[in-house]
Structure formats: structure tokens, C-alpha cells
Amino acid sequence: MNKRTGAIAGAAAAAIAGAAILLPNAHASTDQPAAPKTLSAHSATALAASLKADLGDQSAGWYLDDANGHLVMNVLSKDDAASVTAQGAVAKVVQNSMTALKAGAKTLRTNASIPGTAWSIDPKTNKIVVVADRTVTGAKMARLSKTTGGMGAGMVTVKRSQGEFKRYDGGEAGSAAGGDAGQAAGGAGDAGAGGAGDASSGGAAASGGGGGAGGAGGGGQAAGPVGGSAIFGGNARCSLGFNVTVQGAPAFLTAGHCGNDSKTWTADQGGGQPLGTVADSKFPKTDFALVKYDDTSAKPDSSVDLGNGSTQKITKAAEAAVGMKVQRSGSTTGVHDGKVTGLDATVNYGNGDIVNGLIQTDVCAEPGDSGGSMFSGDSAVGLTSGGSGDCTQGGETFFQPVTDALKATGAEIGAGGAGGGGDNGAGGAAAAGGAGDASGAGGAGDAGAGNAGAGSAGAGSQDPGSGAGDQGAGAQDPGTGAQDPGTGAQDPGTGAQDPGAGGSNDPGAGSGDSMN
Secondary structure, X not given: OOHHHHHHHHHHHHHHHHHHHHHHHHHHOOOOOOOOOOOOHHHHHHHHHHHHHHHHHHEEEEEEEOOOOEEEEEEOOHHHHHHHHHOOOEXXXXXXXXXXXXXXXXXXXXXXXXXXXXXXXXXXXXXXXEEEOOOOOXXXXXXXXXXXXXXXXXXXXXXXXXXXXXXXXXEOOOOOOOOOHHHHOOOOXXXXXXXXXXXXOOOOOOOOOHHHHHHOOOOOOOOOOOEOOEEEEOOEEEEOOEEEEEOOEEEEEEOHHHHHHOOEEEOOXXXXXXXXXXXXXXXXXXXXXXXXXXOOOOOOOOEEEOOOOOEEEOOEEOOOOOXXXXXXXXXXXEEEEEEEXXXXXXXXOOOOOEEEEEEEEOOOOOOOOOOOEEEEOOEEEEEEEEEOOEOOOEOOEEEEEHHHHHHHHOOXXXXXXXXXOOOOOOOOOHHHHHOHHXXXXXXXXXXXXXXXXXXXHHHOOOOHHHHOOOXXXXXXOHHHOOOOOOOOOOOHHHOOEOHHHHHOOOOOOOOOOOOO
């Protein structure tokens, strides 16, 4: 072997040895990334906020893939996708940056602020989705088409709604589901108040708390309606959103356009059961009102009426997320469920009533449901504002974020610890605890009285059988408080979202009819 041949052989041996050393590392680099984390809505929101801070202007929105509990984060490059994946989220590389989408939303506010339209940024399609209701025709539609056409098909999508955008406050003559509006919302009416009084042995829920308050199992000191209950002011009927406290005093949140309708609110249509006085009301631009209870010693339950004689305890407020599963309770249509389809949405109700920063959903609602509770589990999420459609044909509904209303008013979820909607019996009057379900049917009247709340019911059980020797003694007549949830048809295709418009305080021009 000459020197040249020996040198080549040595180099080959060295290369083989080097390859042997590198092979394990090379093999490791082909491993699949860890599977995405399965997250709750709250955890996904926290992770999204952290990723958004890390990505800066390279983030282009996010949403929940509710089918498997994954967080989907939109990014602009493969490098950013890798960092998102490493933290347990699903990365989706998209074309439009959030800066570009917000600029597009500003163009719509400037050139196409037309009554009967709504728009928002849809993170699932990475576009601005504009919804035009049935009133947008002729010159209005031509103006909208010209503006959106100039933005390009890759930036905006226009959809039509068969309904008409309107606020969901109702006329006084309207009736709530299951009969008189007072009963439907868990005992706000005369029957609810009377029934609760008898059932709780001595009228411990005397302030019109009725079935809803008793049904929450909050004890004899509970007073006042719960979330979803009917409230009356002037010629309007709305729904209570959430009971809160403001510097220790009891109050509740409802829609701002309801707060503008009347300064004072009662639990019955006749005005014989006063509830409270508006302390703060904001509409348009935003849509929330704070009503302070006239009885400063009242301790209404922090709960929401579920329309079936029971309530859902509300312990906290939560930010909405696209894809989040939610429920809505209102005095007209009862309880319906669906998903959040957009955040920071803008809706133009006409007459200059333009509201920004709303949560958009595919949950149905109807007039009288305004101000009612939108919630997810035990978390308060939104206050019903308005939308299009109804609970027969479906449609889209917009909600004021509860977190924004709490921040603006200084209020806190809860109203003085009245047993907390569904936490049976904590303290409270022993006899009243057993009256829980007896009066919880929404004003079962005398049917819930008598032995239902007697004896060992002091444990606060919501099961009438456990507190009464005779199940019949605590019988309920669900007809007086029943709510007809309707067919619950929903149209998820109109999930318009507009984070860019959320910060706008420009009520905009454009006249049009606004339905009450």
C-alpha cells in the first residue's frame, strides 16, 4: 500500500467513526414533537396570553379546538410554529397578520358603518367576517360590497343573516316562558314570592326572591332573583345577568340599554316588588348597567336559573375564548347553549347604536332576554346584548363581556354569601333550606309550602325527598315556572369577529331603525 492509498483508507475510517458518533443525534432530531396539551378554556386562555406575549406582532390570533381541547395559535412563520408547538399548542401558519386584519376592520368602520351590519376577525379563517342582516339592501349593500371588494377576497368574507340585528329588550306586555315573566325566571313574580314565603316557613325570601332564591339552596336569608330572572322597568322587560357586590352592597348587572330604559327596576310587571335603582348604565359603545338593590341588607344568590327548578352556582368571572362552550339564561326563552364564535365584535343596531368589544356566539335569544346571563360552568362570561334570529330559526347573539363590566363598575361576582346558588344549606335558616326545590320551580306557590321545609330539612338539601317525609308535600308545579327552550336552532356559520373594532369608541354615523 502506497502512501496515497493509505491516506484515503485512513480518511474513510475516520468518516465512518464520525458517522457512528453522529447517528444517535441524527436519529433523535427526527422524533415527532410532543402531542398538543388538552386544556380547559381557562388554561387555554392563559397559555394563549403567554404565547401572544412571546410572539409579539408575529401572532395572528388563536382559538379553541373544542373537539379535543387544543389551543390553536395562528403564526406567520415555520420558526414561530416550532416555538408554539414546543409549549403544547397547535401551530397554524397563516397569511394575514393581526396588524393587517385590524387595519381592515378600521377600513370598515370608516367606509362601511352601515346599520344592520356586524364584523369581527375570525381566527379560524384568518379573515374579517362581515355579517349583513336582511335590512342591508340596495345602496347600503352596494356600499358594503364596494368597501369589502377593495380589501380583497383573502382578507374579508361577507355573509348574510336572515334576521335583523336588534337589541333584545322586550315590551312590558310581553310574557316570559312558562307564563308570567316573574315566575319564569325563578320566582321573580307574585307566585314565586308567595310560594317561596310559605315554603320557607315565614317568608324568609320575602324580597321577591321566590323560587329561584330558594331553589339555590341558599338558606332563608336569600332574597332577590337570580341570573336569567325577569326584571321590569318602565315599559321594558329585561333579564338579570349576575348578582354582584359593590363595596359590600348588593347589586346586579344587566344590559346597558336596559339601564337606559328605566332608572328603577322591579321583580314583577305591576311594580309591586321593587328591586333596585340604576347606579351606572353604559350604552352604546358598550352595553352594561349596574343596579343596586334598594334593600341594602339583601343577600341574593350568586347563581343562574337553569329553568328546570335548579340553579347553577356562579363563583367567578372568565374571559371568553373562540370555541368556548357556553349557556345563556333569559326570561323569554330560558336556557340555551352554543359556542363563542368571535371576540371584540362590533354590531350596528341602527340609530347610531353601535357597540364594540362584544362576544359573538351562535346561541339564540329573543326580546326580553337582554341583560341575561351567559356562563360556562360556574363562570360568568357575558350579558346578553342583541343579535338576529330567534330560538326557532336560530341566529347569532352578541354579549357584553362580564369582565369588562366588573372592571368598569368596581363590582365583584357574588352578593354577600347567600349560600351561593346550589351550595345547600350552609348556615341559613334550617327550615328554609329544605324549601330549596319546593320553591325552586319558579314560584310553585302553595304547592311548595307546608311540610316541604320542615323537620330535618335543616341540612339544606335540595332533594325534597330528604327534607320532607312526604315527597308530595314539597311538590312542584313546573308549569308556573317552566321555560320553553324552543328548538334551539343555531347558525354557527355567522361567527363574525372583530378584535380590531373592539377599541373603537366611534358611535359611527348611519341611521336606521332600532327595534326595542
